[in-house]
Amino acid sequence: MEDVAKAAAVSTATVSRVLNSPELVAPETAARVQRAIQDLGYRPNVFAQGLMTRKSRLLGIALPDIHGEFYSELLRGADAEARRQGYHLLISSEARDDESGLIGSAAGFVAGVAVMLTEPNEALWKQIREASEPFVVIDSDIGAAGVDRVLVDNAIGTRDAVDHLLGSVKPERCYFVGGPRENFDTEQRARVFADTLSERGHRPDERHVRFGDYSVDWGHRCGGEILAAANGEPIGVLAGNDEIAFGVMLAAADRGLNVPGKVRIIGFDDTRLATLLRPGLTTVRVPMAQVGAAAIAALIARIDEPGRPASCTRLPTELVVRGTSAPAKP
């Protein structure tokens, strides 16, 4: 920096000002300094900057698990947005509640953290609240007040999915095969499923709303039980994610039941799998990349303006009709 200052015949203070508040410096001087910067290939030292300003252009993102395309899509959107705004993204594959987690160990050198919480986690939640950095929460409804959040609006897609099912299946024949009971998304989807069905005249009981995990295996197993109980009458299944839906397809195949003829299946997430299957899986699209981008955008907004009121972004879900659901009645 000193070299630049010398080359441009100014003080280091002016060089700094050219970089940080150009409006304070005379245009000709600024131009001269810029040239010197170019010529010497000067790049400010990030550490010194951080030391002075106590800010960094680093954002953390903590996911329950970077696994599968679901999260990679989220990461993709988040990274794109961060980059667009001149930030870098630090990842943590485990939203751990101990020191080894991002929150604990990155404390102090990230400007903020986006945390994805898919299940209640008191310890982690406490740790986040006590951290000094700004943060936003992804996909979690807890700790609602005064916290920036980015959510998936499961209601829209779920409602549409149920109505789509009801186009060709009786309400009593509709099932929801969810993921883990504690999972926020599954929980919401289950509730909206039940509510929508109730509005349409049939309150489903616990045999119609099932919880397990997000695996093909669970879908296969649960699908088998449901089909066994259905006695061949056409049924509709809304799954908690695409893998479960695929499991249900497998269960139907086991019994030689045609999909969508005898069993209409709708997945959730619209992962790659949904497009690959034959017949193509009707599913509810969840815009993960947008969720990631929105989270980063919200985080940066908070960093730039700490006093702003807490935001809550809801990204819409959307039913994507493919081959595993009967077409709506004409």
Added chain:
Amino acid sequence: MEDVAKAAAVSTATVSRVLNSPELVAPETAARVQRAIQDLGYRPNVFAQGLMTRKSRLLGIALPDIHGEFYSELLRGADAEARRQGYHLLISSEARDDESGLIGSAAGFVAGVAVMLTEPNEALWKQIREASEPFVVIDSDIGAAGVDRVLVDNAIGTRDAVDHLLGSVKPERCYFVGGPRENFDTEQRARVFADTLSERGHRPDERHVRFGDYSVDWGHRCGGEILAAANGEPIGVLAGNDEIAFGVMLAAADRGLNVPGKVRIIGFDDTRLATLLRPGLTTVRVPMAQVGAAAIAALIARIDEPGRPASCTRLPTELVVRGTSAPAKP
């Protein structure tokens, strides 16, 4: 830090030493300082540290594209290893060759960068070489000399796959349906495919070794052409990745050809898709998580010991036999 020093009745220098070179400090003093650190919840300022030591505990990882589980698996392994060694991981979804890429923009505050290069990219390569940080290259054979590299040993898996195919298909009936011609992996796999077949008595021509892209669609299309030319005789296909393999399965299904009866198919990568398909896809497993971990390990080794000779880690691939290939002859 000053507070800690005061609380432990030592100087800040001693506090620093306790943290960085405990062997220089008397055990009792160290204990006293540690207590003070605990009590006051002191955490060293990363920026100040970086300013002094010109080092950071940040590692960059640049991928061609963080997309799909292939890369997310890599990232997972890399992050785990980085965390284990007390580093943080900065991601870049695009290994761009301009300023906006990780290499350009993170220059100066990462201790090193792992770059994944799946195709030749002169500009990026040049940029990397000129960067001041240490770096390791993933999956790329270029710029061989003096550079740390982590590679996938495609040979083992490809050879095994070909031999597996030859267990029930004539050499003239074996095909390779690859991804992009320039892609390092596809290129290697194609070569080993051809070599192995040659050793077994049949040099394949360009009709038997095809290039396209890594998509289901290409597999479908190319598989269709191959099957059309095969006149119903049993054939074997080694695909450049699992998606292509799936495309070929689709092509077989179009023609009502049984898999593995009439068409034996082997994929590459062992992605989730391979386990989900029915029949299960025989495929060559590529240990992506290990690749990521090895890359980070190599990077840290280089950082710790800049003078060490360049390393080259080769992770083995392994044939995983499932349902789409005929069982080997008894």
Added chain:
DNA sequence: AGTGGCGATGTAAGCCTTTGCATACGTAGA
């Protein structure tokens, strides 16, 4: 008893920026 050396600790310089305050100059208004 005197000295050399070693282990433990303190002192203070320096790492590179940012920024509050001071300075210098020029201009407009009185």
Added chain:
DNA sequence: TCTACGTATGCAAAGGCTTACATCGCCACT
């Protein structure tokens, strides 16, 4: 012509840490 103010720039402190060098006991040796 003088004052007052605004604009462009410089000066220097501060930010938290590491580390070379200095210091100080203390023990072992001559």
